[in-house]
Amino acid sequence: MTGLHDPDAVSASEPAGAGDSGAAPSESAGAGEAGGVPGGEPTAADEPAAVVGFWQDLGLPGLVDVHTHFMPPNVLAKVWNYFENGLEGGRVWPVAYRRPEQDRLALLREFGVRRFSALAYPHKPGMAAWLNSWEAEFAARTPDALHSATFYPEPGADEYVAGAVDAGARLFKAHLQVGGYDPRDELLDPVWGLLAEARVPVIVHCGSGPTPGRYTGPGPVSEVLARHPGLIMIVAHLGAPEYGEFFDLMQRHAGVYLDTTMAFTDFFEWLMPFPAALRPRLAAAADRILLGTDFPNIPYPYLHQLEALARLDLGVSWLRAVCYDNAARLLGL
Numbered sequence: 542m543t544g545l546h547d548p549d550a551v552s553a554s555e556p557a558g559a560g561d562s563g564a565a566p567s568e569s570a571g572a573g574e575a576g577g578v579p580g581g582e583p584t585a586a587d588e589p590a591a592v593v594g595f596w597q598d599l600g601l602p603g604l605v606d607v608h609t610h611f612m613p614p615n616v617l618a619k620v621w622n623y624f625e626n627g628l629e630g631g632r633v634w635p636v637a638y639r640r641p642e643q644d645r646l647a648l649l650r651e652f653g654v655r656r657f658s659a660l661a662y663p664h665k666p667g668m669a670a671w672l673n674s675w676e677a678e679f680a681a682r683t684p685d686a687l688h689s690a691t692f693y694p695e696p697g698a699d700e701y702v703a704g705a706v707d708a709g710a711r712l713f714k715a716h717l718q719v720g721g722y723d724p725r726d727e728l729l730d731p732v733w734g735l736l737a738e739a740r741v742p743v744i745v746h747c748g749s750g751p752t753p754g755r756y757t758g759p760g761p762v763s764e765v766l767a768r769h770p771g772l773i774m775i776v777a778h779l780g781a782p783e784y785g786e787f788f789d790l791m792q793r794h795a796g797v798y799l800d801t802t803m804a805f806t807d808f809f810e811w812l813m814p815f816p817a818a819l820r821p822r823l824a825a826a827a828d829r830i831l832l833g834t835d836f837p838n839i840p841y842p843y844l845h846q847l848e849a850l851a852r853l854d855l856g857v858s859w860l861r862a863v864c865y866d867n868a869a870r871l872l873g874l
């Protein structure tokens with residue numbers, strides 16, 4: 542087993558270090574100051590009060606954030622270094638919440654995030670079981686974290702996924718871009734089947750943003766859903782940039798949801814703008830969209846994600862459903 546658990550193998554120079562938000566905005570991506578990101582203002586000392594004001598104004602008991610990352614510290618440090626050491630084109634992605642774990646947890650609690658996930662994901666074989674054991678330990682000492690887990694197409698994946706479900710995992714993460722694998726891999730067939738049977742949701746980064754992967758886009762995962770119609774799949778980042786195709790997928794499958802992670806922020810609107818023509822479908826899908834943020838690996842304040850949702854102007858009931866009620870219902874909170 543030597544080497545299998547070696548987080549140093551997560552090289553800061555390879556795509557796996559890119560975190561879930563993927564690769565850098567390219568130099569040709571357009572607006573924004575050179576070396577900076579739009580919406581990249583520093584976080585403010587009064588941010589917790591502003592976030593609390595946001596959900597209080599909606600009459601909510603807090604927020605549920607299905608897309609946040611907690612990982613072994615040395616893995617997370619490498620992800621952060623990847624972002625901050627300058628991406629392609631010399632752009633800088635300052636991680637707004639590069640702080641010790643206890644500080645990040647304290648901040649989420651100050652924000653009033655009642656439940657949050659702890660997503661981690663492997664980029665190679667032999668890593669997922671180790672991540673899952675760390676995630677189980679993290680969940681045991683963090684009662685407001687949703688026990689999260691992951692997998693990779695490898696022999697034994699069905700066994701450690703079954704073990705994680707038995708241990709109480711309530712949410713899985715699959716990253717087709719960083720993992721570089723085909724979700725139709727036969728080694729994953731029993732994994733999808735098991736998750737469908739257990740009704741445990743899986744967040745899948747399957748959109749082709751910000752750079753396409755070999756198996757990203759709606760095609761491969763739609764075949765998985767056709768084979769496992771009971772699967773509860775949360776498409777990360779609202780499926781960007783294939784927003785419309787993932788809305789189609791959601792309409793075809795009752796178990797498909799979309800998370801808002803980074804969508805509608807100045808940063809995403811600059812990289813992969815949400816088409817105005819899809820606004821009516823967004824409004825109509827009020828019960829299928831879940832708040833996600835990518836905290837802490839974001840180059841702008843947490844509050845900006847919330848304001849980006851509010852400025853869609855879809856109404857209080859839409860915001861209430863997205864920011865709390867849908868996740869509470871789906872995850873049985």
Ligand SMILES: [Zn+2]
Nearest residue numbers: 561562608835
């Ligand atoms: Zn993420």
